[in-house]
Amino acid sequence: MEQSSFKVDQYYITKVDADKKSIYCHHDVMGELLVPTHKHDKAQMLYAEGDVVFVTTETKTYFLPARHFIWIPSGVAHSIHPKSENVMMRNLYFPVEKNEDEFYQSEGIYPVNNLLLQMMLFTNQWNGDLKKGSPNFVIAKAIKAILPQICLTNLPLELPLPKDARLGKILRHVENNLGETILFADVAHEFGYSERSLYRLFQKDLKMSFIQYYTIRRILKAIELLLERKLSVKEVAQEVGYNSVPTFSNTFFKILGQRPSDYLNGEEILERK
Incomplete structure (x- = not known):
C-alpha cells in the first residue's frame, strides 16, 4: 500500500504540476484498483475504455462508463476506483487560463463523439509534458477548446454521498x-x-x-x-x-x-x- 501511494504521489504531484504551463498527458492501463484521494492545479480530462471507473469527490461518487470522459476542475480532491485493473485510462491535464468558459468550472461526465474519439486517438502515443508552442500542445489545446461546443449534455451519472x-x-x-x-x-x-x-x-x-x-x-x-x-x-x-x-x-x-x-x-x- 505504501509503495502504491508513493507511486501515485510521484505521478500526480511531482509530474502533473511540475511544469505549470504544459499540458500533461498520461495514457496507461490502470494496473491497480485505487488511486487515493489527491488533487492537482491543472484541470483533468479522464477518458475510460474497457470498464467502469468510479471517481469520488468530497460530496459525490461519479460513475464513468467506457467511451465517456469526466472533466475534473482544478483543485478538486478526488479518488479513482476502476472496476478492473485492465481499464485503459487516458488523461489530459490542462493549466487553468484566465476568463475560461464556465464549462471548465464544473465536474461532469460526457459521451465521446466521433470527432473527439479521433482527436483522442491522435494522442495515443503521447506521454508526459506537452510544451507550450509545440504541435502536440496545439492539438491538445484544440481538444479542450471544442469541449464546451460539443459537450452539451452533462449526463446524470453521479450519486450524492x-x-x-x-x-x-x-x-x-x-x-x-x-x-x-x-x-x-x-x-x-x-x-x-x-x-x-x-x-x-x-x-x-x-x-x-x-x-x-x-x-x-x-x-x-x-x-x-x-x-x-x-x-x-x-x-x-x-x-x-x-x-x-x-x-x-x-x-x-x-x-x-x-x-x-x-x-x-x-x-x-x-x-x-
Whole structure:
C-alpha cells in the first residue's frame, strides 16, 4: 500500500504540476484498483475504455462508463476506483487560463463523439509534458477548446454521498436489492418512517427524491452488466428489477442518450496499443 501511494504521489504531484504551463498527458492501463484521494492545479480530462471507473469527490461518487470522459476542475480532491485493473485510462491535464468558459468550472461526465474519439486517438502515443508552442500542445489545446461546443449534455451519472447514517442504511438496502422492484412505501415502512418524513430526508440530504436515486442506481448497475457482455439486454433489465424491456430501454435512453442495445454493441475504438 505504501509503495502504491508513493507511486501515485510521484505521478500526480511531482509530474502533473511540475511544469505549470504544459499540458500533461498520461495514457496507461490502470494496473491497480485505487488511486487515493489527491488533487492537482491543472484541470483533468479522464477518458475510460474497457470498464467502469468510479471517481469520488468530497460530496459525490461519479460513475464513468467506457467511451465517456469526466472533466475534473482544478483543485478538486478526488479518488479513482476502476472496476478492473485492465481499464485503459487516458488523461489530459490542462493549466487553468484566465476568463475560461464556465464549462471548465464544473465536474461532469460526457459521451465521446466521433470527432473527439479521433482527436483522442491522435494522442495515443503521447506521454508526459506537452510544451507550450509545440504541435502536440496545439492539438491538445484544440481538444479542450471544442469541449464546451460539443459537450452539451452533462449526463446524470453521479450519486450524492449521504451525510445521515440512517440514510446510508437505506441506500445499502437499495444496493443489495437492485434485482427486485423496490417500492418507496415498503422502504419507509421497513425502516420506521412515514412516507412524508422519508421523502423529506432524501430531499434534505441528497437533494433528490427516492425514485430519482433508485432509477439512476439501477441504470448505473445496468451499464456495469452491459459492459461485462455476459447477459442479453432482457437479462440485464431483469437483473436491475425491470420486468418490461421497453420500460428499461426508455429509462436507459433518458439517462444515457442511447439504447441499451446500442451501448452493448458500441465499439471500443481507443483500444490499447
